[in-house]
Amino acid sequence: MCGVVGVLSPGQQAAPIAALGLFALQHRGQESAGIAVSDGDQLMVYKDLGLVAQVLDERRLPSLRGEMAIAHCRYSTTGSTLWENAQPAFRLGPQRAVAVGHNGNLVNTRHLLELLPGRRGRLAGSTDTELLTALLAQEPGDDLVAALLTLLPRVSGAYALVLMDDAHVIGVRDPNGFRPLCLGRLDAGWVLALETPALDIVGAHYVRDVEPGEMVAIDASGLRSHHFAEPSPKLCLFEFVYFSRPDTNLYGQSVHAARQRMGEELARQAPVHADMVMPVPESGIPAAQGFARASGIPYGDGVVKNRYIGRTFIAPTPETRAAGVRLKLNPIRENIAGKRLVVVDDSIVRGTTQLTLTRMLREAGAAEVHLRVTSPPYRWPCFYGMDTGRRPELLAADLQVGEVREYLGVDSLAYLELDRLVAATGSNAESFCTACLSGEYPVPVPDADTKLALEEETVRAPAAAAPEANVRIEP
Ligand code: 5GP
Ligand code: SF4
Numbered sequence: 001m002c003g004v005v006g007v008l009s010p011g012q013q014a015a016p017i018a019a020l021g022l023f024a025l026q027h028r029g030q031e032s033a034g035i036a037v038s039d040g041d042q043l044m045v046y047k048d049l050g051l052v053a054q055v056l057d058e059r060r061l062p063s064l065r066g067e068m069a070i071a072h073c074r075y076s077t078t079g080s081t082l083w084e085n086a087q088p089a090f091r092l093g094p095q096r097a098v099a100v101g102h103n104g105n106l107v108n109t110r111h112l113l114e115l116l117p118g119r120r121g122r123l124a125g126s127t128d129t130e131l132l133t134a135l136l137a138q139e140p141g142d143d144l145v146a147a148l149l150t151l152l153p154r155v156s157g158a159y160a161l162v163l164m165d166d167a168h169v170i171g172v173r174d175p176n177g178f179r180p181l182c183l184g185r186l187d188a189g190w191v192l193a194l195e196t197p198a199l200d201i202v203g204a205h206y207v208r209d210v211e212p213g214e215m216v217a218i219d220a221s222g223l224r225s226h227h228f229a230e231p232s233p234k235l236c237l238f239e240f241v242y243f244s245r246p247d248t249n250l251y252g253q254s255v256h257a258a259r260q261r262m263g264e265e266l267a268r269q270a271p272v273h274a275d276m277v278m279p280v281p282e283s284g285i286p287a288a289q290g291f292a293r294a295s296g297i298p299y300g301d302g303v304v305k306n307r308y309i310g311r312t313f314i315a316p317t318p319e320t321r322a323a324g325v326r327l328k329l330n331p332i333r334e335n336i337a338g339k340r341l342v343v344v345d346d347s348i349v350r351g352t353t354q355l356t357l358t359r360m361l362r363e364a365g366a367a368e369v370h371l372r373v374t375s376p377p378y379r380w381p382c383f384y385g386m387d388t389g390r391r392p393e394l395l396a397a398d399l400q401v402g403e404v405r406e407y408l409g410v411d412s413l414a415y416l417e418l419d420r421l422v423a424a425t426g427s428n429a430e431s432f433c434t435a436c437l438s439g440e441y442p443v444p445v446p447d448a449d450t451k452l453a454l455e456e457e458t459v460r461a462p463a464a465a466a467p468e469a470n471v472r473i474e475p
């Protein structure tokens with residue numbers, strides 16, 4: 001995951017607007033945050049490890065001047081948690097200075113590396129975004145839009161991009177539109193954002209989605225749209241299930257309402273006699289509401305979530321992940337003891353959350369635990385930007401539903417069927433990527449591990465080139 005924002009705001013500083021928008025996308029990445037600003041002359045990048053509010057605080061923002069900005073918060077997929085991998089990525093090439101914020105994951109990095117002459121040691125960080133930025137900086141000609149139109153057809157994988165030079169703010173969505181990207185209007189100016197709540201929070205009104213295979217280039221003279229590839233929309237189905245905020249709109253639908261419908265569908269598909277429906281907070285809440293509504297079983301809270309700790313999902317070992325779940329969730333004993341519970345969650349990936357939670361509920365005296373999940377078994381790794389681990393780490397990879405039930409120690413288990421899940425989104429199956437559930441990858445993934453390829457190239461790379469005349473990179 002990752003959050004991206006782009007702003008062009010004539011007559012107003014862009015950095016505070018971009019930072020506010022990025023704050024609304026904090027859920028998409030908590031490792032690092034950064035911004036690139038330009039006053040039309042100087043392009044400056046500031047980024048650091050940490051949360052948006054820590055990195056782009058009120059002492060920092062006034063020094064980031066200009067009417068153009070792009071901003072990014074990062075959740076590591078390709079590349080580890082290092083300052084060098086924070087974004088926006090920046091390159092001063094022979095032709096241009098360019099800054100790039102990327103959400104997604106490219107799948108042909110080995111091929112792209114071959115396009116970079118004398119490539120060993122040339123990348124500052126170990127991400128596919130660094131590579132893309134280096135390639136852009138070396139494209140001939142002085143027009144960033146033209147450079148993108150040449151380069152993008154050679155890039156495959158998932159990308160929602162915001163880019164900037166000293167004249168343009170640009171938004172791009174890959175031809176499959178794996179990740180969302182939307183366009184909003186300020187009184188004077190434009191905003192690009194990964195999810196619609198970022199527009200709401202900065203007071204921009206939603207204009208439209210950037211289309212799959214479209215690039216929008218915004219400059220002082222206005223907005224131009226370029227279609228660089230035939231669109232074949234395959235929005236990540238997990239944007240509806242888990243990743244996006246509930247107040248986001250996708251394909252013209254409210255994500256919150258769609259999640260409630262998923263819960264209703266689940267109640268119809270796999271009914272059960274029980275005393276209380278409880279969510280696994282926070283992602284399971286709307287679906288548990290839907291399940292309760294459709295089943296008539298009262299909704300209640302079984303666990304409290306500590307809001308001040310980050311995600312447990314990417315902690316490195318199963319033990320630290322399980323400890324993380326205990327830190328994050330604590331049972332409300334009096335709501336649980338003696339009750340037959342329906343526990344609603346959005347997904348089971350490695351199974352850590354459910355295994356730990358089920359034990360917790362049993363210890364708190366639950367009479368029965370019936371697990372209901374609003375997505376089908378997660379069996380295939382994602383190569384398009386979600387770090388869900390390799391196949392052996394996925395609990396359902398080689399297990400039947402009954403075996404998963406036994407492993408988790410629940411009394412019953414049901415996963416929402418794919419066609420019911422899709423129906424709940426209000427769109428059709430063709431418009432989604434479902435690869436992690438179906439094994440059908442819309443963009444072929446190479447056998448070679450792209451993540452490894454990049455780390456091999458860059459592991460001992462020297463630090464980024466010294467900043468030059470009209471450019472400042474601040475550590
Ligand atoms: P597990 O504990 O089974 O490995 O992960 C599933 C839980 O992690 C769910 O509660 C889900 O809300 C949450 N989660 C966190 N990050 C991700 C992600 O990248 N993908 C999915 N599908 N679930 C995630
Ligand atoms: Fe989304 Fe799964 Fe496709 Fe990855 S593989 S883009 S998580 S639907």
Ligand code: MG
Binds near residue numbers: 280282346
């Ligand atoms: Mg969850």
